[in-house]
Amino acid sequence: MKIQLPDGSSRTLAEGATAYDLAADIGPGLARATIAARVNGRLVDVYHVLHGGDEVELITEKSDEGLEIIRHSASHLMAMAVQELFPKSQVTIGPVIEDGFYYDFSFERAFTPEDLEKIEAKMREIARRKLDVKREEWDRDEAIRYFEGLGETYKARLIARIPAGETVSLYRQGDWADLCRGPHVPNTSRIRHFKLMKVAGAYWEGNADNEQLQRIYGTAWASKEDLKAYLHRLEEAEKRDHRKLARALDLFHLQDEAPGMVFWHPKGWSIWQSVEQEIRGVMREHGYQEIRTPQVVDRRLWERSGHWDKFRKEMFTTATENRDYAIKPMNCPCHIQVFNQHLHSYRDLPLRLAEFGSCHRNEPSGTLHGLMRLRNFVQDDAHIFCTEDQIQEEVCNFIDLTYEVYRRFGFEDVIIFLSDRPDNRVGTDEQWDKAEAALHQALKSKDIEYGLNPGEGAFYGPKIEFSLKDCLGRVWQCGTIQVDFSMPGKLDAEYVAEDGSRKTPVMLHRAVLGSLERFIGILIEQHEGKFPFWLAPVQAVVCNITDDQADYVREITDRMLAEGFRVESDLRNEKVGYKVRAHTLARVPFILVAGDRERDEGTVSVRNLSGENIGTFSVDDWIAEMHDRRARYA
RNA sequence: GCCGAUGUAGCUCAGCUGGUAGAGCAGCUCACUCGUAAUGAGCAGGUCGUCCGUUCGAGUCGGAUCAUCGGCUCCA
Numbered sequence: 001m002k003i004q005l006p007d008g009s010s011r012t013l014a015e016g017a018t019a020y021d022l023a024a025d026i027g028p029g030l031a032r033a034t035i036a037a038r039v040n041g042r043l044v045d046v047y048h049v050l051h052g053g054d055e056v057e058l059i060t061e062k063s064d065e066g067l068e069i070i071r072h073s074a075s076h077l078m079a080m081a082v083q084e085l086f087p088k089s090q091v092t093i094g095p096v097i098e099d100g101f102y103y104d105f106s107f108e109r110a111f112t113p114e115d116l117e118k119i120e121a122k123m124r125e126i127a128r129r130k131l132d133v134k135r136e137e138w139d140r141d142e143a144i145r146y147f148e149g150l151g152e153t154y155k156a157r158l159i160a161r162i163p164a165g166e167t168v169s170l171y172r173q174g175d176w177a178d179l180c181r182g183p184h185v186p187n188t189s190r191i192r193h194f195k196l197m198k199v200a201g202a203y204w205e206g207n208a209d210n211e212q213l214q215r216i217y218g219t220a221w222a223s224k225e226d227l228k229a230y231l232h233r234l235e236e237a238e239k240r241d242h243r244k245l246a247r248a249l250d251l252f253h254l255q256d257e258a259p260g261m262v263f264w265h266p267k268g269w270s271i272w273q274s275v276e277q278e279i280r281g282v283m284r285e286h287g288y289q290e291i292r293t294p295q296v297v298d299r300r301l302w303e304r305s306g307h308w309d310k311f312r313k314e315m316f317t318t319a320t321e322n323r324d325y326a327i328k329p330m331n332c333p334c335h336i337q338v339f340n341q342h343l344h345s346y347r348d349l350p351l352r353l354a355e356f357g358s359c360h361r362n363e364p365s366g367t368l369h370g371l372m373r374l375r376n377f378v379q380d381d382a383h384i385f386c387t388e389d390q391i392q393e394e395v396c397n398f399i400d401l402t403y404e405v406y407r408r409f410g411f412e413d414v415i416i417f418l419s420d421r422p423d424n425r426v427g428t429d430e431q432w433d434k435a436e437a438a439l440h441q442a443l444k445s446k447d448i449e450y451g452l453n454p455g456e457g458a459f460y461g462p463k464i465e466f467s468l469k470d471c472l473g474r475v476w477q478c479g480t481i482q483v484d485f486s487m488p489g490k491l492d493a494e495y496v497a498e499d500g501s502r503k504t505p506v507m508l509h510r511a512v513l514g515s516l517e518r519f520i521g522i523l524i525e526q527h528e529g530k531f532p533f534w535l536a537p538v539q540a541v542v543c544n545i546t547d548d549q550a551d552y553v554r555e556i557t558d559r560m561l562a563e564g565f566r567v568e569s570d571l572r573n574e575k576v577g578y579k580v581r582a583h584t585l586a587r588v589p590f591i592l593v594a595g596d597r598e599r600d601e602g603t604v605s606v607r608n609l610s611g612e613n614i615g616t617f618s619v620d621d622w623i624a625e626m627h628d629r630r631a632r633y634a
Numbered sequence: 635g636c637c638g639a640u641g642u643a644g645c646u647c648a649g650c651u652g653g654u655a656g657a658g659c660a661g662c663u664c665a666c667u668c669g670u671a672a673u674g675a676g677c678a679g680g681u682c683g684u685c686c687g688u689u690c691g692a693g694u695c696g697g698a699u700c701a702u703c704g705g706c707u708c709c710a
Binding site for chain 2: 200201369373582
C-alpha cells in the first residue's frame with residue numbers, strides 16, 4: 001500500500017503496517033524518536049495500523065505535540081506509580097498543562113513530600129520495565145463495569161457521561177489501564193526527563209462543594225537539558241519575586257496585624273508617587289476630573305446599590321450610634337453620588353470622574369498573595385457617564401490610553417479578554433447586543449488580538465480585561481472597562497436628553513492599572529527591581545573617594561535635588577568599591593563618583609547599573625542628561 | 635474558605651533522637667583616607683509566631699490559633 005508523507009513523497013509498505021513500521025522503514029533513528037503520528041489530520045499512536053492512501057506525519061519528541069504526548073503519558077505513569085504504592089487511591093483526571101502535567105487522586109490522606117519522592121522513584125522503576133502502552137477499545141458499559149469492579153468510582157462516573165453505546169478507549173501499560181483519548185508514547189521507557197513538583201488540594205470537578213482530591217503536579221521534557229533549563233528558569237523567576245525584592249530593596253512590608261494590607265516604606269512609596277502622578281497627568285489630558293470620596297459609607301447606600309445583598313461577606317463593616325457602615329469595597333456608588341449633585345444635560349456627557357480610590361475587600365485568607373491580591377488596595381478608578389451611542393468611542397479611547405500607559409511602564413505583552421453576557425443578568429437583550437458589539441468593534445478597530453470568556457461578564461454588563469503576567473507566568477488582571485446598565489438606574493442617576501425627557505446614563509467602570517499595588521508588584525518583577533530612571537526611588541548616588549571631596553559631593557547633590565531629582569550622597573568612610581557594590585545591589589540606576597580630579601574639574605564620573613562607566617560629565621551636562629532621560633521615560 | 639508545607643537576631647539560614655540558642659551579611663564603635671561589586675578589629679542584637687498541654691526540663695514532642703508560601707475555589 002502507498003502512504004503519503006507531508007513533503008509530498010510517498011512510500012510503499014506492506015498491508016497491516018503501523019505508523020511505527022513507516023518510521024522504521026524511513027530510518028532507525030526516526031523510529032527511535034517517533035512518539036506518535038498524525039494520520040489524515042488525526043493524532044494516533046505509533047501502533048496505529050495504516051491504510052493505503054493515508055496521509056501520515058510522524059510526531060517526534062522534538063515537536064510541541066510530541067512534548068505534549070510525553071507529558072500526558074508522564075501523568076499516566078505517575079498515576080500507575082501512585083496506585084502501585086497506594087492501592088487504596090482512586091484515579092480521576094490527569095491533563096497536560098503549561099510546562100507539565102498533573103493528576104488528581106482521591107485518597108484517604110494527603111500526599112506528603114516524602115510520598116512524592118517515593119512516587120517519583122516508582123515512576124522511574126516502571127519506566128525501566130519498558131512496558132508497551134497500548135490502546136484498547138471498550139464498550140462504554142463494559143468499561144463502567146470494569147472500573148466499578150476496581151473500585152474506581154470517579155473513573156466510572158466519568159465514563160458514564162459518555163453517551164451509551166459508544167466505544168471508549170483505554171490505555172494499558174502492564175496490568176494498569178486508564179480511560180483516555182490518547183495518543184500516548186509507545187513505551188513507558190520513553191518518559192525519561194521528569195520531576196514531581198508539588199502536591200496540592202483540588203476539588204473534584206473544580207467545585208468547592210465537592211470532595212477535595214489530592215493533586216500532584218509534575219513537569220516533563222523531551223531532553224535532560226530542557227528539564228534542567230526549566231528548573232533553572234524557575235530559580236531565576238524566584239529571584240524576581242516582588243516579595244523578595246521588596247525586602248532586599250526596602251520597598252514595603254506586610255505583617256500579621258494587618259493581613260492583606262501594605263506598609264509602604266519610603267522607597268516603595270516613592271515609586272507609588274511616581275506611578276500615581278503619571279496616571280494623574282494622563283487622566284487630566286484625557287478629559288477626566290479627579291475627585292475623592294469617603295471610605296466609610298452608610299449601609300443603606302450599599303443596600304440600594306445591591307452590594308449589601310450580594311457581597312456582604314466580603315465587606316468590612318463598622319457601626320456607631322446605631323448606624324451600620326461598610327468600608328467601601330468599590331468606588332462607583334460614591335461616584336454616582338457626585339454625579340447626582342447636579343442636574344446634568346446630555347451636553348455634559350460623557351462625564352468622566354476619576355479617583356485613586358482606596359477599597360477594602362475581605363478576601364478569603366487563602367487567596368492573599370503579596371501585592372497581587374490584597375484586602376486593601378487603591379484603584380486608578382474612573383466612571384464614565386455616557387449614552388449607549390457613546391460607548392464605542394469611549395472604549396476605543398480607553399484602549400489607546402491603556403496601551404500607551406502600559407508601554408510607558410515597559411509592558412508590551414498584554415493579554416486581553418472580552419467577557420460577554422452571563423445567564424444571570426440585568427438589562428435587555430438589545431442593550432447587551434449593543435454593548436457587546438461596541439466592545440468587539442472597539443477591539444477589532446484597533447487590530448487587537450483578544451480572547452473570549454463566554455458568559456463571564458458581570459451581571460450588569462460586558463467587559464474587557466487587560467492582564468499582565470508575573471515572573472512565574474501567572475496572569476493578573478490589571479486594566480478593565482465594564483459597561484454597566486444597572487447601577488446608574490438603581491442609584492437614580494439621570495440626565496436631561498435633547499427632547500427634554502429624563503434618561504438614565506450608561507456607566508463605564510474602568511481602570512488602567514487596576515490596583516496600584518498589583519501593578520507595582522508586576523512592575524517590580526518585570527524590571528527585576530531595576531526600575532527605569534524616571535521611576536527609581538533613588539535615581540543617583542554621589543560618592544566621594546576621600547573626605548577631601550565631601551563638600552563638593554554635597555554641593556552637586558544639592559544642585560540635582562534642586563532640579564527635582566531623587567539623589568543621595570554617600571559620604572561614608574568606606575572604599576569606593578564598597579560603595580559601588582552597595583548601590584549596585586540597591587539597584588540605583590546611576591552611581592556618580594567624585595575624586596580630586598572631578599572636584600578640580602567640576603565634573604562627575606558616571607557608572608550605570610550594567611557596570612559601565614558611561615563617561616565623565618560636567619555637572620551641567622549631567623543634569624541636562626538626567627532631564628532628558630526623565631522626559632523620555634528612560 | 636479548603637488541602638499541604640513553613641514560621642529561630644533587621645536579612646539569609648544552622649540547631650541530630652527534648653538538657654534553657656549559633657553563623658554569615660546588615661547595624662554600631664574604633665583604626666585606616668583609600669579611584670568603580672566587600673579594609674581590618676571589636677561590640678551589640680533573639681521571652682525561637684502566639685496560646686495551651688506533655689515532661690524534672692520544650693526552639694525541639696502533642697493540640698489549638700494566627701500569619702506566610704504553594705495549589706484549589708473565589709475575585710463586584
